[in-house]
Amino acid sequence: MKELSKYGIVILAAGTSRRLGIPKQLLQYKGDSLLNNAIKTAIQVKATAIVAVLGAEAEILQKGIKIATVWNPQFQEGMASSIRSGVQYMMDFEIPIDHIILMVCDQPHVDTAHLLALIKEQQETGAKIVASFYEDRKGVPALFDQTLFPELLSLTGDMGARGIIEKHEADTAIVPFPPGAIDIDTDEAYQLLITATPDRSVP
Numbered sequence: 001m002k003e004l005s006k007y008g009i010v011i012l013a014a015g016t017s018r019r020l021g022i023p024k025q026l027l028q029y030k031g032d033s034l035l036n037n038a039i040k041t042a043i044q045v046k047a048t049a050i051v052a053v054l055g056a057e058a059e060i061l062q063k064g065i066k067i068a069t070v071w072n073p074q075f076q077e078g079m080a081s082s083i084r085s086g087v088q089y090m091m092d093f094e095i096p097i098d099h100i101i102l103m104v105c106d107q108p109h110v111d112t113a114h115l116l117a118l119i120k121e122q123q124e125t126g127a128k129i130v131a132s133f134y135e136d137r138k139g140v141p142a143l144f145d146q147t148l149f150p151e152l153l154s155l156t157g158d159m160g161a162r163g164i165i166e167k168h169e170a171d172t173a174i175v176p177f178p179p180g181a182i183d184i185d186t187d188e189a190y191q192l193l194i195t196a197t198p199d200r201s202v203p
Contacts, residue, residue: 006098007047007119010086011038011067013105014055014075023057024106024184029193034184038105039067044112045119047101049093053082078158087152100149102161103141108193109179110141117175118143127173131165134180138165138172141180 013025013035025035032040035052042050043066051068054061055075062069070089074081083102090097099122101115114132118141121130128145131138142161144152151164165172184190 006096007045007101008049008051008090008093008097008099009042009045009047009101009103009115010083010090011035011042011050011052011103011105012079012082012086013038013061014053014058014072014082014085015079016056016076023061024190025057025061027184027190029108034108035061035105036064037108038103038110039065041110041112041115042103043067045101045115048095049090049097051086051089053086053089055082077156079160080155080157083155083161084153087149091149098146099143100146100152101141101143104183106184107140107180107182108184109182110177114175114177115141121173121175125173128171129165129168130173130175132177132180133174134176134178138162138174139180 026033029037039052051070052065053072054069055072058071070085072082072085087100090100101118103110118130121127122143128148129142131142132140139162142165148164148168152161155161182193184193
């Protein structure tokens with residue numbers, strides 16, 4: 001794989017967890033919070049820039065975070081506002097960033113190998129977008145070329161980047177990732193996750 005000096009990773013973690021009722025970012029999984037697990041996964045990619053976008057409960061979430069963070073004052077708007085905050089951070093970064101991976105912290109099975117697979121697919125195909133593919137749809141984590149940064153900055157509401165992926169379907173490559181279908185939006189989903197995953201931190 002080519003060097004990663006022009007890749008950035010944006011971890012979207014500003015949500016209010018309305019359906020769950022408590023900050024999903026702090027839910028424990030494999031001995032750490034979902035947010036910290038996502039951060040560890042991103043760090044291991046060794047990209048040039050990594051940022052976590054915080055909003056709801058930011059003061060609590062920021063404790064102990066070892067990467068850059070950006071505050072999204074418009075987090076109540078929904079996912080688009082966090083994407084805008086993260087993309088703007090990357091566009092202002094001291095080193096030019098040519099590609100951004102957008103990921104969320106509530107897909108517990110996303111690992112470093114999958115993020116590297118997105119980058120590898122982009123480098124081999126030159127695709128403007130490389131999306132994860134699960135449940136017969138394209139989604140995050142997804143990698144976007146700099147030519148699409150303005151479109152990401154124009155997003156509004158709670159739609160995320162799926163509309164951009166669909167709009168540029170001809171320029172989108174995919175990396176199959178069935179575990180991407182699992183996200184933690186409800187207590188039931190969380191209970192299923194921890195029941196299916198033994199906690200190795202307990203003797």
